[in-house]
Amino acid sequence: PPAMEAAAPPVANQGESHGTAAKTARCGDSDESAADFISKVPDAVLCTIISLLPTKDGGRTQVFSRRWRPLWSAAPLNLEVRTRHPGPGVPIRTSSVFPDAASEVISQHPGPARRFCFHGLCPGDLHDQAETWFRSRALANLQQLxxxxxxxxERNPGRxxxxxxALRSAPTLLAAKISCCDLPREMVPSMGFDLLQRLSLISVYISxxxxxxxxxxxxxxxxxxMSNVLGTCCLHVRSPTLRSICFRDTSGKAELVIEDAPRLVRILMPFGIRENCGTIRVICAPKLVILGPLLPVVSKGASSADLANSMHTVKILALxxxxxxxxxxxNILRRFPCLEKLYIIFHKHYETDAKIEPQYDRLYPIECLQTHLKTVVFETFVGHDKQLEFAKFFVLNAKVLNKIEFEGIYGATNDVSLAYQHxxxxxxxxxxxxxxxxxxSRYRNTAIHLRRHIHDLSVADPFEQL
Structure with missing residues (x-):
């Protein structure tokens, strides 16, 4: 369509990047060419492939041959819109198009749409333009928003x-990410997200x-x-289907209460270097296996009987x-008697550091150290005195350990250094x-790793970075 031609030039001269399909384009409409194996692929499969391509690349497939020309219109639309040039020296995302081109694409594509991404809403004409897009036929049965x-x-919620x-396609949505918006009180009650599996709320104001x-x-x-959700200091979660929660609060004032989540397997809490991470209370999560990274000072205050009882199921913990x-x-480890794998992520936390020597009474041993803890991983371990004393405690007291990993230690490949560490x-x-x-000596950023795989439920251990 004209919008695609305006957004990006044809790629018939870029045969090297398009394989046999592009070779066919250079030869004209020779679909019957023996070398054009792609022409043997069913149209339905090609449409699926086109729908997974970036916006511009999907439109460019029309130049390949006569057979390809109608496929773009038949494929679910994948549309990413940008509102402005990112600035000098900043690369432009080649997968996105400007609003004018987006309007033309939406007007010509019959739908449905697989994905629509637009970060740039603002009061005025662009807001009205976005309203027109959402009400279009092309976005009527959207799958990913x-x-x-x-x-x-954040100082002026409601603006x-x-x-x-925007949520007109709620019944067909499979995944939704809403950022820097206010969810009006009258909008959500009328929605039915029957198919929605993944939901992200980023800096969203919601009562x-x-x-x-x-x-x-x-x-x-x-x-x-949920990251920096505003409008309420306490988020109560009740869901019979939820398997994973990722919760981040840079203020450290928000509280997440898991009231009833019978299928919940993991609670993840990504963080920044100087961030608190909010507080969590678990009342009922009988299948919870993975938790963290937590701050000890935050979790120390969580001492309800319901929390203690639910923690028997946790096998993997990050602190x-x-x-x-x-x-x-x-104190935290006493609440996880069946813990099998522990991650300790060292950092400087200015508000809570205190030079207090550990007090461990062997007459009251920690159960997981006696019978279950098999693996301990120390991340960003630099080997100063306090970290060594910290690690030494587990060396001398964890009775069933199979492995202790130290990551980030300088000179890790040096035999003399290793002998000294031993x-x-x-x-x-x-x-x-x-x-x-x-x-x-490798350095791993757990927070970034978690954010990249927030919705990946196939990973058995989200803290493990191979």
């Missing part, structure tokens, strides 16, 4: 309302009663991501702490004679 304002003014028609009405409307929801927080870590850690006196020690 990623929409948000260009910025978020960035989500366009009323407590609207949030309570949102989750029951998501009847197939499996993965929920953020400095080398001075061993007491807080030990001496400092008192490896010869380890509580588990089967424990293996692994040192490496």
């Amino acid at each position: 990623d929409v948000g304002y260009a910025f978020c003014d 960035n309302p989500l366009p009323p028609s 407590a009663d609207v949030f309570r009405g949102l989750l029951p409307a998501c009847r197939a929801l499996e993965s929920l991501h 953020r702490c400095s080398g001075y927080a061993l007491d807080g870590v030990l 001496t400092l850690l008192r490896v010869e006196n380890r509580a588990s004679r089967d424990a293996l020690f692994e040192f490496n």
Whole structure:
């Protein structure tokens, strides 16, 4: 269509990047060419492939041959819109088009749409233009929605309302990400998200009663991501289908309460270097296996009986702490008697660091250290005195350990350095004679890794980075 031609020139001269299909284009309409194996692929499969391509590339497929020309219109639309040039020296996302081109594409494509991404809503003409898009035939049965304002003014909630028609495709949505918007009170109760499996709310202003009405409307929801949700300090979650929650709160003031989540397997809490991560309370999550990364000072106050009982199911736990927080870590470990794998992510936390020596009473041992804990991973381990004392505690007290990993240690491949580390850690006196020690110098950013795989439910251990 003209919009695609305006957005990007034809690629008939770029045969090297398009394989046999592009060779066919250079030869004209020779669909019968023996070398054109793609022509043997059914139209339905080709339409699926086109729908997975970026916006411009999907439109460019029409130049390949006569057979390809109608396929773009038959394929579910994949449309990503940008509102402005990113600035000098910043590369332009080649997968996106400008609003004028987007309007022409939407007017010519019959639908349905697989994906629509638009971050740039603002009051005025563009807001009205977005309303027109959402009410179009092309976006009537949208599967994936990623929409948000260009910025978020947290001091003035209510100024960035989500366009009323943005959730017009609620019954067909499979995944939705809403950013820097206000969810109006009257919008959610009328919605029925029958197929929605993945939902992300990023810097969204939503009242407590609207949030309570949102989750029951998501009847197939499996993965929920909430980051800096505004409008309520306490988020109550009740869902019979939810399997994963990712929760982030940079203020440290929000509370997440898991009231009833019978299928919930994991709670993830990505973080920044100086961030708190909010507070969680688990009342009923009988299948919870994976939790973290938590701050010991945050979790130390969670001492309800319901929380303690639910933590028997947790097998994988990640904690953020400095080398001075061993007491807080030990208090947490008492709540996870069946823990099998522990991640310790060292960092400097200025508000809570205190130089207090650990107090461990062996007359009251920690159950997981005695019978279940098999693996401990220390991330961003640099080997200073406090970190060494911290690690040494697990070397000397974890009785069934199979492996201890140290990541980030300088000189990890140096034999002399490794021997020195073994001496400092008192490896010869380890509580588990089967424990293996692994040192490496790679640096892993757990927070970034988690954010990249927030909705990936196929990963058995989301903290493990191979």
